[in-house]
Amino acid sequence: MLQQQPLTGNGPSNGRGLGVSGHPGMHSLNSVHQHRSDGAEPGLDGTENGHETRRDIGDILQQIMTITDQSLDEAQAKKHALNCHRMKPALFSVLCEIKEKTGLSMRNTQEEEPQDPQLVRLDNMLLAEGVAGPEKGGGAAAAVSAATSSGGMSPDSSLEHSDYKSKLSQIRSIYHTELEKYEQACTEFTTHVMNLLREQSRTRPVTPREIERMVAIIHRKFSSIQTQLKQSTCEAVMILRSRFLDARRKRRNFSKQATEVLNEYFYSHLSNPYPSEEAKEELLDKEYSVVSNWFGNKRIRYKKNIGKFQEEANLYAMKTALGARQGEDSPHTPNSTGSGSFSLSGSADMFLGVPGVNGEQSAYQMGDSNSNFTRSNTVSSSHIPGTRKHLNAHIHTSQETFSVQTTHADASVNISFTPEFRFI
DNA sequence: GCGCATGATTGCGC
DNA sequence: GCGCAATCATGCGC
Structure with a gap:
């Protein structure tokens, strides 16, 4: 059961309620008071029952505020006790309301952004080079085609060509491995955070909508990593291609x-x-x-x-x-x-x-x-x-x-x- | 290192 | 698309 701890400071002992006076949530707390007062529960209008209720809420909040200072076992026990407390649902909805009003739940959330044009360009390039998408050797073919159309290749160009293809294949392989790792890490982290938030939603006001927003934030963060990966891959392809084309340009005297x-x-x-x-x-x-x-x-x-x-x-x-x-x-x-x-x-x-x-x-x-x-x-x-x-x-x-x-x-x-x- | 020879590239006109 | 002209860039002999 919830342990009653002596309250100091903002407790009802000083006659100022829950220590949240002046807070935007005060109105909500008052509404709780009103809700609690007009039914089976005794009123808050200065009666003994009302006083007890205030002290009750004060206790809960105090415990929530001090929970991080306690040991893990102690905190777990407190958490369980809080979850079972009869005031918990009411407090939870009030805190949610406060959060909504203060805009905390909207922190770091943005409207759905259009797809990053840079990412689109990178995607297109990787696709054209045959790194992304189905393996087709298109990039190598394109490079060779460009080489033949604009100049001509040395007699051992086929050797260079196969070298180019093999290196491009390596880049493709690394890219896909890293992409897989990235997707796996993203999924794992998202699942972890979602579980964490769901777990936390039992003790603090976390709405499903917020969880969705958090997932979106995580995806955005991971997306920037993906962009970096794509950018690096593009750079690698460009360097490879440039070396290939340089080799093509290299002059070899005829016999x-x-x-x-x-x-x-x-x-x-x-x-x-x-x-x-x-x-x-x-x-x-x-x-x-x-x-x-x-x-x-x-x-x-x-x-x-x-x-x-x-x-x-x-x-x-x-x-x-x-x-x-x-x-x-x-x-x-x-x-x-x-x-x-x-x-x-x-x-x-x-x-x-x-x-x-x-x-x-x-x-x-x-x-x-x-x-x-x-x-x-x-x-x-x-x-x-x-x-x-x-x-x-x-x-x-x-x-x-x-x-x-x-x-x-x-x-x-x-x-x-x-x-x-x-x-x- | 320098100058020349020469293969490759580019821009233009047809 | 091809050829011309200019130019670039590299190989090579000195």
Whole structure:
């Protein structure tokens, strides 16, 4: 049973009621008095019974206020006694009312907030990267797609790709593990708090609505942790992606042989150095865009500085011619049917940089070696690039010399080369 | 470390 | 979408 303790201070002994005078709840307490006074209970109007009732409430409140100072066992016993006290329901409702009026129950509660736009962005990104949502490898695919469309990848890009995928998979795995932990912790903590509040609601005014609000607060707090987790995951993905893209950008010089094959194609198609899609793919077995880049750079740089590239052009022209002369089986000769690097169309052409009749540089186009050059050693179709002028050229080869005889409307040129290929 | 060569990227026009 | 031109960024020889 509830132990009656001597009251001091605010007790009825000082004639000032329950020590809550002036408190917003005073009115409620008075209403309790009135409620208690108009029925079976004796009135509070100065009678002995009324005085006892006040003292009773004062005792209860005093015990509640001092309960935290007591030992656990003692407090448990007091709690039980209070729960069983006949005044408890009335006091509970009064305290609830006081709490409502003072706004305590509304503390830290806010209206339902719209979803955080930052969280929405993070969710969308994680979804797009394939970290959140069903596993689909979308992120890696997207990155690879971006890589191929905007530049081209190195020959060992597939290795980098798989590396990227495996790292992304690791991030995904960590993210989901942490998310699970977070959800578990959130559920556990929420359940714990709810149980605690339900338990406390027996001794202090805690309404179900307040419990709901508390749960919402907990969820908000945990949501901020979730946002941090998502943000960290996004950062990790961005870093990974950036490293992947950096690796893609990393320049790797082509091998000498690869450059040779490309140069041979370029210089043997100098009048139209635009390989078809198929030719680009066939060349070097490299990515389409890599070959496109090479030809793009080559065209521009050749055009900018023809003089500088002339020697190179001559060299490749001679190699082609020599290869053809030696039996169409040179492994580096693009015109050769046996090279396998790429095949030339019937309109394939080759330019030789030679001194023009007036001392200027001219380039003479030779026909396809497969069809004309090696069989008859003569070419009839010639063209001066940039001038639309056509020349007739007769190319004679022998073991010792390589000569080109050209005829034009107003000029005839005979050029002979020794095996040392002293061009220009 | 510096300068050059060269593969890759970007912005623009067609 | 492709090619051009400018530019960036890196590899490499000195």
